[in-house]
Amino acid sequence: MASVDFENGFISILLLGLISTFSLFFLFFKKPKNVFDLPPSPPSLPIIGHLHLLFSVSIHKSFQKISSKYGPFLHLRIFNVPIILVSSASVAHEIFKNHDKNVSSHGAIGIDECLVFGTSGFIKAPYGDYWKFMKKLVIANMLGLQALERSRAVREVEMDRFYRNLLDKAMKKESVEIGEEAMRLVTCILGKMSMGRSFSRESDEAKVTKLSLEFASLTQKIFLGQLLRKPLEKLGISPFKREIMNVSYRFDELLEKMIVKCEEEEEEHQGCEIMDAFLAAYRDEDAECNITRNHIKALLAELYFGAGDTSSKTAQWVMAEIINHPKILEKLREEIDSVVGKTRLIQETDLPKLPYLQAVIKESLRLHPPGALLPREFEQECKIGGFYIPKGTPLVINAYAVMRDVDSWQDPDEFKPERFLEKEEVGREKILNFLPFGAGRRSCPGSNLAYILVGTAIGVMLQCFDWQIQGDKVNMEEATGRAFLALAHPLHCTPLPRILNPLPSDL
Numbered sequence: 001m002a003s004v005d006f007e008n009g010f011i012s013i014l015l016l017g018l019i020s021t022f023s024l025f026f027l028f029f030k031k032p033k034n035v036f037d038l039p040p041s042p043p044s045l046p047i048i049g050h051l052h053l054l055f056s057v058s059i060h061k062s063f064q065k066i067s068s069k070y071g072p073f074l075h076l077r078i079f080n081v082p083i084i085l086v087s088s089a090s091v092a093h094e095i096f097k098n099h100d101k102n103v104s105s106h107g108a109i110g111i112d113e114c115l116v117f118g119t120s121g122f123i124k125a126p127y128g129d130y131w132k133f134m135k136k137l138v139i140a141n142m143l144g145l146q147a148l149e150r151s152r153a154v155r156e157v158e159m160d161r162f163y164r165n166l167l168d169k170a171m172k173k174e175s176v177e178i179g180e181e182a183m184r185l186v187t188c189i190l191g192k193m194s195m196g197r198s199f200s201r202e203s204d205e206a207k208v209t210k211l212s213l214e215f216a217s218l219t220q221k222i223f224l225g226q227l228l229r230k231p232l233e234k235l236g237i238s239p240f241k242r243e244i245m246n247v248s249y250r251f252d253e254l255l256e257k258m259i260v261k262c263e264e265e266e267e268e269h270q271g272c273e274i275m276d277a278f279l280a281a282y283r284d285e286d287a288e289c290n291i292t293r294n295h296i297k298a299l300l301a302e303l304y305f306g307a308g309d310t311s312s313k314t315a316q317w318v319m320a321e322i323i324n325h326p327k328i329l330e331k332l333r334e335e336i337d338s339v340v341g342k343t344r345l346i347q348e349t350d351l352p353k354l355p356y357l358q359a360v361i362k363e364s365l366r367l368h369p370p371g372a373l374l375p376r377e378f379e380q381e382c383k384i385g386g387f388y389i390p391k392g393t394p395l396v397i398n399a400y401a402v403m404r405d406v407d408s409w410q411d412p413d414e415f416k417p418e419r420f421l422e423k424e425e426v427g428r429e430k431i432l433n434f435l436p437f438g439a440g441r442r443s444c445p446g447s448n449l450a451y452i453l454v455g456t457a458i459g460v461m462l463q464c465f466d467w468q469i470q471g472d473k474v475n476m477e478e479a480t481g482r483a484f485l486a487l488a489h490p491l492h493c494t495p496l497p498r499i500l501n502p503l504p505s506d507l
């Protein structure tokens with residue numbers, strides 16, 4: 001799920017250090033077997049392999065540059081760590097159609113005991129009994145369509161608060177940072193969906209948001225630690241461990257307190273299915289799968305971190321594109337006004353009747369997928385397109401490159417939501433040139449919730465407010481060194497009430 005960017009200075013320092021430390025060490029590495037059958041590989045340098053090709057801007061763009069020059073199916077090497085890089089819909093299709101089970105692991109773990117991406121977590125859990133048990137629990141009690149229908153009222157309350165908070169800012173003529181407001185909204189919704197009334201909007205939301213963002217800012221280091229774990233482990237070095245574990249311990253402590261509160265207030269979170277299911281499985285010694293407290297905390301941390309940053313970044317990109325395309329804004333307003341009107345607040349049940357809004361969100365996800373790179377691992381050796389892939393080889397699918405591939409998309413770099421309204425575009429997920437939520441068994445289980453959260457939040461912002469920015473256009477430059485694809489300059493804008501009287505909600 002992580003898109004990881006390298007900052008040039010940081011990489012250079014790391015590189016110099018590593019070259020000197022490893023020069024001798026790497027002389028002893030064996031050449032991989034079957035080297036001649038591996039997918040094509042660009043020219044590499046001794047010792048560092050292809051690391052020097054990853055220096056420019058951000059890693060998904062560096063990978064995109066490499067694949068546009070050398071092809072969509074490549075074999076790269078960072079020191080002695082091999083990587084299979086895929087950058088086209090056709091190769092992605094071949095992998096997910098014929099080898100999905102074989103690539104149903106998110107790859108190596110950076111730090112075992114870390115709450116996010118560690119051994120107790122869900123995201124890095126190997127495809128097996130534990131992962132299947134937790135996925136079943138999460139879908140049945142939180143993220144499946146029926147569970148989402150049962151928890152709709154929780155989101156309506158929070159969406160109403162989101163609107164009233166923006167209205168308050170608008171009355172005071174205060175500017176807001178869209179990503180920040182969206183992150184708070186998503187954290188509150190997830191908190192209420194996972195812990196019911198035990199989750200305090202006042203005291204828990206800010207702490208959870210802060211720690212999720214701290215994790216997000218460390219993801220490139222987690223990724224690097226993961227990549228270099230094997231060679232460095234032999235030297236007894238665990239890169240960035242202290243910094244990463246500092247955040248992990250604080251998140252663990254907070255979640256432990258929140259779970260204890262849930263246990264003490266069982267009645268308060270009654271009806272909050274996922275926590276009931278977690279606690280029942282935790283207490284049941286005969287459960288299908290024994291889950292520990294660490295499993296619960298790690299899954300909650302990964303849900304807050306994974307859902308919050310991705311959904312809020314998406315909301316920010318969508319608003320930025322809309323502000324930069326006034327005609328699209330006008331069309332969206334017409335659609336919302338005709339379906340919802342101006343006398344009540346937009347609800348998530350309106351979304352199926354708003355195809356243009358959905359198309360705008362999809363087009364934004366195509367151009368700005370928060371998870372630009374999909375890291376996986378080949379569990380077994382296999383052959384793809386006639387090439388040999390050794391067991392245990394990391395796989396990176398560059399979703400960013402696939403979704404801007406000229407062979408799959410007309411005018412791939414242009415923002416044209418209409419393409420998602422055309423008939424032939426239906427079923428894009430099936431041909432795998434649209435994968436903002438990944439693909440196969442390990443694809444994002446939160447995609448339905450994500451479309452609801454982003455759709456309703458954008459709907460509220462467009463239905464009720466005009467948006468003023470400094471200057472004529474939003475600067476669409478991408479940030480470097482971030483977990484998920486983000487704007488380099490966070491989107492600050494001032495809401496102006498579009499509808500004079502505050503809208504009554506249906507609550």
Ligand code: HEM
Nearest residue numbers: 001123307310311314371436437438439442443444446450
């Ligand atoms: C716009 C918002 C979101 C985007 C773009 C996004 C994207 C992704 C991507 C790309 C992956 C990796 C998929 C793969 O390897 O094929 C993923 C995994 C995951 N996402 Fe999301 N996500 C979003 C929102 C959410 C939400 C709202 C939740 C839950 C509340 C969620 C929970 C997860 C989980 C638990 C995984 C790990 C799945 C596994 O390992 O089996 N995500 N997401």
